[in-house]
Amino acid sequence: MIFPRTILFLGLLTLARGNPVEGNTAAICEFFHHVQAFQDDQWDESVILMKRLLGDMIIALLPYPEYADYKKTMQNYLDSGRTIVKTSPLKDKMDFCQGFNKAGETPFLRGSPAKKQALTRPLNDYQSNMIFNVFTELHKKIIKAADDMERLVQFPDNSSRDELFTLLAKYRSAGMGPMTEEITSRILAFKEQYKCV
Known part of the structure; x- marks a missing residue:
């Protein structure tokens, strides 16, 4: 995986030095290609x-008949x-992940602290996994891909840097946070502007 990427990087570097406009476009389009792959991985x-x-919540709710409707x-x-x-449309994946909160009201958890802990553990595990296994990895990949691209892109002066580069600078300085979940969509919104297929 590293070897083909290095060859591609060197090829883009050669192109960028030969014709800055074509080199810029090639490097930026390659960046979009990577971001699209990152987005697919994120939603998968x-x-x-x-x-x-x-599944974990259903198992956690089994001993508590008072939550039978919520479990159902x-x-x-x-x-x-x-x-x-994996092959489903991106919109279906997004709707599934974001739609559960609309599917039914979360019941008020009552009872002993041990019961509340048992019922909230799956959600806490989910949140930790999303932060450490999905968003942290996504953040690292985007920063690395942006760094690779920006090493290749040549601008005559800073005034030539457009909204894409402003967004990347903001994302880099803000670190992980609210922007992380939507960053791939915001980046890919610029794809047409560069006429990348």
């Missing part, structure tokens, strides 16, 4: 973690998500 992993969360809502939602696979 998010779907897996959402299905795991639902979760089971129905999980069943509907079984059709969401």
Whole structure:
């Protein structure tokens, strides 16, 4: 994986030095290609973690008949998500991951601290996995790809840097945070501007 990427990087570097405009376009389009792959990976992993969360919550709710309706809502939602696979459209993956909160109201957790802990553990695990296994990895990959691209792109002066580069600078300085979940979509919104296929 590293070797082909290095060859591609060197090829783009040669092109950039030969014709700055073509080199800029090639490097930027290659960056978009990487970001698209990162987005696909992000949502694939998010779907897996959402299905795991639902399954874990269903198991955690089994001993508590007072939550039978909520458990059934979760089971129905999980069943509907079984059709969401790696080859599913991105919109379907996003809707599945973001839609559970709309599927049913979260019941008020009552009872002993041990019971509340048992019922909140799956959600805490899900949130940790999203932060450390999805968003942290996404952040690292985007910063690395942006660094690689910016080493190749030549601007006559700083005034030539457009909104894409402003967004990347803002993302780099802000670090992980609210922008991380939507950053790939915001970056890819610039794709047409550069006429990248």
